Amino acid sequence: MSEEDARKTARTVEGDDPPKEDTAPQPPIDDAKASDNESGDDTKETTYRDHKDRLFKFLFGKDENREFTRSLYNALEGAHVTDAADFTFIDLESPIYKRYIRNDVSFFIGKKLRIWEHQSTVSGNMPLRMLMYATSHYYSHLKRNKINLFTSKLQEIPEPGLWCLYNGIDERPPQWEETLSLAYAPEEERKAGSVRSADVETTVHMVNINYGKNDDLMEKCEPLKEYAWLVKEIRKRRKDGKSMDEAVDGALKEMPKEFVIKPIIEASKGAVREMCIEDFTMEEEFELMREAIVEDTTEKVRKETTEKVRKETTEENLNMFREITALICSGMSSAKEIAERFAVPEELIESCATMMRAKLPLGDL
Numbered sequence: 001m002s003e004e005d006a007r008k009t010a011r012t013v014e015g016d017d018p019p020k021e022d023t024a025p026q027p028p029i030d031d032a033k034a035s036d037n038e039s040g041d042d043t044k045e046t047t048y049r050d051h052k053d054r055l056f057k058f059l060f061g062k063d064e065n066r067e068f069t070r071s072l073y074n075a076l077e078g079a080h081v082t083d084a085a086d087f088t089f090i091d092l093e094s095p096i097y098k099r100y101i102r103n104d105v106s107f108f109i110g111k112k113l114r115i116w117e118h119q120s121t122v123s124g125n126m127p128l129r130m131l132m133y134a135t136s137h138y139y140s141h142l143k144r145n146k147i148n149l150f151t152s153k154l155q156e157i158p159e160p161g162l163w164c165l166y167n168g169i170d171e172r173p174p175q176w177e178e179t180l181s182l183a184y185a186p187e188e189e190r191k192a193g194s195v196r197s198a199d200v201e202t203t204v205h206m207v208n209i210n211y212g213k214n215d216d217l218m219e220k221c222e223p224l225k226e227y228a229w230l231v232k233e234i235r236k237r238r239k240d241g242k243s244m245d246e247a248v249d250g251a252l253k254e255m256p257k258e259f260v261i262k263p264i265i266e267a268s269k270g271a272v273r274e275m276c277i278e279d280f281t282m283e284e285e286f287e288l289m290r291e292a293i294v295e296d297t298t299e300k301v302r303k304e305t306t307e308k309v310r311k312e313t314t315e316e317n318l319n320m321f322r323e324i325t326a327l328i329c330s331g332m333s334s335a336k337e338i339a340e341r342f343a344v345p346e347e348l349i350e351s352c353a354t355m356m357r358a359k360l361p362l363g364d365l
Helices: 002-015 031-039 055-060 063-077 126-144 185-190 215-220 222-239 246-253 262-266 268-306 307-328 334-340 345-358
Strands: 087-089 106-111 113-120 159-166 174-178 202-206
Touching: 002 246, 055 063, 055 106, 055 222, 055 268, 063 087, 063 106, 063 215, 063 222, 113 126, 126 159, 126 174, 126 202, 215 222, 222 246, 246 268, 262 268, 307 334, 307 345, 334 345
Parallel strands: 113 159, 159 202
Antiparallel strands: 087 106, 106 113, 174 202
16 A cells, blocks of 8 residues: 555544454455565565475364364363364465565464464574564454554454464473563573563463473373374384384374374375474474584684683583574574674574575575
């Protein structure tokens, strides 16, 4: 919309009640495509990431599996939703950001917006990413429902709920929270644990869904418990020396017949097998890449720092490398930006990104 059109619209609606909104939130429209058409620019972004559906999204973010979504939602929030038809899944496509972003599962339930992200690597940037996801959903919601923000009447919006479900190999507590305030805070405040809340805050509920880490939650959601079992069994077989194909095939074959997710998996066995291989191959490549960063940078540290610093870097570097890995994987920061943020050589970030581009669908760095 041009500035002149915006002024005309503002004059037309000023002082009037906004257009009547539907009782239930509606799924957002494809604003990314609309934005492209409005701009008149036929040039496509070359940094869009082509995501295949992951097993988590297949089980908990598809219309045909809404019962699993209902079960997990009730377990996470202590809710008592009885009708799976109440869930309306929405896809995230943002006209605001230059890169194509999408999260694993988003949906409306009544007047609530829920965003779920599944991660095998903890990232300190999850609150910022969730803020971006929520902003895009709200933009689409306002546009679809023709909601005018320039009237005196308060416009209601869906209540957000942000959840990140973690099942990586690093040891983590059953539940914790990540806040956007950490990104604002000076380093000394973060280290002292005295971070103050800022005017713009985002809180993400982090939940460890590794098998055996959240027994109460698992007992309330059988599909989640069975998914965690499958992940555990594949990792166990890989640790025992099985190939990726053998590990996935063996775990799927040994899945107990009473599992509620088994019929769904059996009905799409080929696709599920591919998802499992994709998920676990990516996870292992992340670990290998992280180990390479640790080895390479540790050698640089030995050459470039004092004895005192060398003794203190090991654990700190390991945590730093995890964050670097997550940033590279997100495709949302350049090599220069990552290098400057963590004070490491830019060529190191570029070499790591090159390793990952060989097999992973990353945006340009």
